Amino acid sequence: MSDNAGFESSMDAAMLEIIADVGRNMKTACYVVEAEAKKNCPVDQGLLRASITSEVDISASEIVGMIGSTLEYAPYVHEGTGIYAKDGNGRKTPWGYTVMAGKYKGFHWTRGQRPQPFLEDAKLSKKSSIERILGGKS
Template identity: 30%
Template sequence: MTIRGLDSLVRKIDALGGNSKKALKTGIRQAIKQVQGDAKDLAPADEGRLQNSIQGTVEEKSDIIIGKVSTNVEYAAYVEFGTGQRGEGSPSPPKSPQNLNYRQDWAGMDAQPYLYPALQQNKVKIKQTLKEHLQKEIRKLGGR
């Protein structure tokens, strides 16, 4: 997800003595919690293993702050993208970048997306959350 003009705003806040990185990290952390909660709500529940494995993290790599909602359950991608003929034909999120093999010799299961829809339904809220945290940082600098 990109936010037009964010780089310029961050440079200006930092040039005035603000801490845009801290504001962004806090905002991203808050937004990730929302996406994580929605992904857990959307994930199909059998024994709850998949839902309970969904986690949110915020990390910094080369001055880029990355918010990630993920799971380490081995079958998570198959639930998100489906399997076999039914998975390939499912109206699912964009197909997996992990080159899942949709075997054609069995019916498989429909996609049951939970991560992608959680992100999509929060895009506006994520931007609003980041905006609020940056505005708070600007107010600390004496702006309104």
């Protein structure tokens, strides 16, 4: 009976190399989408644009790339609010709010904000690049 330890060891090393390559490709694809999302992002003071980041999570069963923002208001900008909210999920009546300082200082009435899907648009516009990068043809 032959010893397969060398073969098994080389297979394990090859698998780790493939996982590392796919992880690097995923990171590159995330950077491409992140850059496009920042380009598409609406800007008032630039905080939302600056908060857009990406990360890659590699586990035993999958490699996941994530692009997004941790700012509390990011989903409201992306999905819209009030009567303009995506899928009609927003408030149906106007509301008022007060801004204490800055260029919008004062009391305002609103019916909501139209969606500005900067992340979704970035993903869709870079789909062919993502496919090429993840396919190893960067």
